Amino acid sequence: MTQAAAQAVHVQKDELATTHMADLDMPALANGAARLEIESFSVTANNITYAVVGDGFGYWNFFPAPDGHGIVPMWGHAKVIDSNCADIAVGERVYGYLPMATHLDVVPGNVSKSGFVDTAKHRQPMSPIYNQYSRLANDPEHDPAREGERMIFGPLFKTGFLIEYFMRNESWFGAEQVVLTSASSKTAMGLAAVAKQRSPGVKRIGLTSAGNVAFVESTGLYDQVLAYDAVGSLETVPSVTVDFAGNAGLLASLHTHFADALKYSCLVGVTHIEERGEGMGGAADLPGAKPTMFFAPDHAVALFKELGPEGAGKQLAESWHYFLSAVGDTVAIERHAGLDAARSTYLAMLGGKVDPAVGIVIEP
Numbered sequence: 001m002t003q004a005a006a007q008a009v010h011v012q013k014d015e016l017a018t019t020h021m022a023d024l025d026m027p028a029l030a031n032g033a034a035r036l037e038i039e040s041f042s043v044t045a046n047n048i049t050y051a052v053v054g055d056g057f058g059y060w061n062f063f064p065a066p067d068g069h070g071i072v073p074m075w076g077h078a079k080v081i082d083s084n085c086a087d088i089a090v091g092e093r094v095y096g097y098l099p100m101a102t103h104l105d106v107v108p109g110n111v112s113k114s115g116f117v118d119t120a121k122h123r124q125p126m127s128p129i130y131n132q133y134s135r136l137a138n139d140p141e142h143d144p145a146r147e148g149e150r151m152i153f154g155p156l157f158k159t160g161f162l163i164e165y166f167m168r169n170e171s172w173f174g175a176e177q178v179v180l181t182s183a184s185s186k187t188a189m190g191l192a193a194v195a196k197q198r199s200p201g202v203k204r205i206g207l208t209s210a211g212n213v214a215f216v217e218s219t220g221l222y223d224q225v226l227a228y229d230a231v232g233s234l235e236t237v238p239s240v241t242v243d244f245a246g247n248a249g250l251l252a253s254l255h256t257h258f259a260d261a262l263k264y265s266c267l268v269g270v271t272h273i274e275e276r277g278e279g280m281g282g283a284a285d286l287p288g289a290k291p292t293m294f295f296a297p298d299h300a301v302a303l304f305k306e307l308g309p310e311g312a313g314k315q316l317a318e319s320w321h322y323f324l325s326a327v328g329d330t331v332a333i334e335r336h337a338g339l340d341a342a343r344s345t346y347l348a349m350l351g352g353k354v355d356p357a358v359g360i361v362i363e364p
Contacts, residue, residue, distance in 0.1 A: 008101035009343045010069040013060065016051050017350055019343050022065075024103060034083040036094065036104045040335075040363045041076025042151035043345040045185050045244075046159075047100075049268075051350075052246070057295070058126050063099035071099045072346065073130070074362075075155045077147060078104065087111040095142065095150070096133035100342050102364045106133070113138040127297035141317070148333040149324060152359035153186055160190025161319055162299040163242060163266065168199050173263035173289075175240040177203035179254065182244035183222060184212040184356035186331075187268060191242060192221035193323040205234065207250075215357050219330050231257055240264040243291070255286035262288030331359045339364040 006026045012018035029035050051072050054060040060070035076098045083090050085108045094115075098104055109119035115134045123131050136142045141150070172178070178195065180188045183206025192204050206222040207230075208215075216225045226233065231253050238261055241254050246267070255262060265288065304312050336345065342362040348354050 006101075006103045007339050008063075008065070008071050008099055009339060009346065010065050011051060011072055011346075013054065013068060013070045017347060019347065021340065021343065022069075024101060026103065029082050029084050029105065030107070031084050033105050033107050034080050034085050034088045036078035036098070036106060037081045038098050038102055038104065038364050039077045039079055039093070040147070040151065040361055041074035041098055041100070041342070042148075043074065043342060043349055043360050043362060044152060044156060045182070045349065046156050046187065047072050047074060047346065048349055061126060062097065062123060062130060063101070063104070064122060071101060074098050074100055074342075076151050077136070085111075088116065093136040094133045095136060095139065097130045100339070100346065102339055108133075115139070129297040129300050140313075141320075146324070148335075148359065148361050149328070151361060152331070152333065153190065153323070153327070154320075156186040157190035157193075157320060157323055158300075158316065159187050159268065159294075159296045160192070161194050161316060162296050162303060163191050163268065163294060164194040164198060165303055166294075166299050167195075167240065167264075167266075170264075172199065172202050173240055174238050175202065175263050176237045177205055177235070177239050179205045179207060179234065179239055179241045180222075180244065181207045181228075181241070181247070181250060181254075183208040183216045183225060185244050186359075188242070188244050189219060189221055189327055190323060192219075193326050194319045196221060196326075197319060197322050207231070212356055215330070219327055221326060234258075236261045238263050240266065242266045242268060242294075244268050251291065252286055255288045255291075259287040265289045265291040267291050267293045331357055333359045333361055335361045335363060337363050 006024040008022050008024050010020055010022045050059040054070055059073055062073050063071040065071050077093060077095050078098060080088055080090050080092050088108050106118040107120045108116040110117045115132055118131045180192060182188055195202060195204055204222045206216050206225045207228055210227040213225055213227055228250060234257060236258055239258050240263055243251055342364060345360050
């Protein structure tokens with residue numbers, strides 16, 4: 001079965017703001033494979049992080065592109081339009097890791113009622129977390145009325161959940177407060193919500209741009225919200241920082257301000273692309289704890305090992321519903337049609353030009 005008008009957005013890996021639309025070759029479907037038509041995906045700051053650290057963390061390897069180019073991974077929904085896999089039916093819908101494109105061929109393995117793993121050879125070196133697809137007909141997380149929220153918040157929320165799980169297991173390194181940069185980002189809000197629920201004794205401080213202070217305060221997730229230029233007013237008690245911004249100057253100012261009171265410095269994402277600095281500040285010779293990169297899949301493995309799939313799923317679901325109830329009305333979902341809208345949204349997100357009070361869903 002050959003599909004017309006199959007396309008992907010190619011990004012130049014050494015110049016992330018250079019993109020073009022590329023036609024996809026759609027050959028005859030391989031034995032054991034299934035062809036997905038991508039219905040929808042979200043574009044968030046998370047996708048920018050995938051692009052920025054694409055080579056170092058292997059994110060470019062999921063959906064190969066010609067030399068020098070990459071396809072940014074997205075989280076979203078797709079429909080099976082062709083299948084040479086006996087266990088996967090044409091017409092069923094799935095949720096998982098998708099390319100910024102219109103179609104994807106997968107090779108389903110470990111098929112169960114609730115999901116499958118893409119066993120395509122090129123994907124096996126990467127974390128299995130990203131190779132799992134949920135079959136929506138038997139997915140306990142699926143809510144047809146909340147598909148937009150799941151795409152926008154789900155992956156980012158889970159990263160926030162895992163950061164809180166890690167910090168709580170380490171007794172927050174003895175800290176009295178946690179300082180989150182890019183406090184308007186969805187991952188930061190996820191962490192703040194889970195910390196409010198599960199670690200209420202740790203004060204939550206959000207740092208954001210002056211223009212976003214009112215929005216961040218409106219979420220009710222933080223005990224205190226400050227603009228970036230107010231770092232010097234932070235109380236120098238034992239603290240941990242969680243940096244979602246990737247702004248080397250901001251990271252240095254936090255380390256200098258807290259010095260030995262900084263018990264752990266966690267690097268997560270990159271929302272301030274133009275100011276991330278070499279190595280996202282991780283190699284800088286800074287006062288206080290050494291900045292340490294947080295890789296969510298490793299912590300997900302630890303979570304499932306400690307609690308088991310059922311226990312981990314129960315905690316995740318409890319915190320997910322708490323988070324949705326907290327932020328459900330603070331972010332408006334905008335839907336845009338066409339893959340070119342994905343390209344323009346990606347570029348706007350890369351340039352920091354997307355309102356944090358808006359969640360964007362693309363229907364390619």
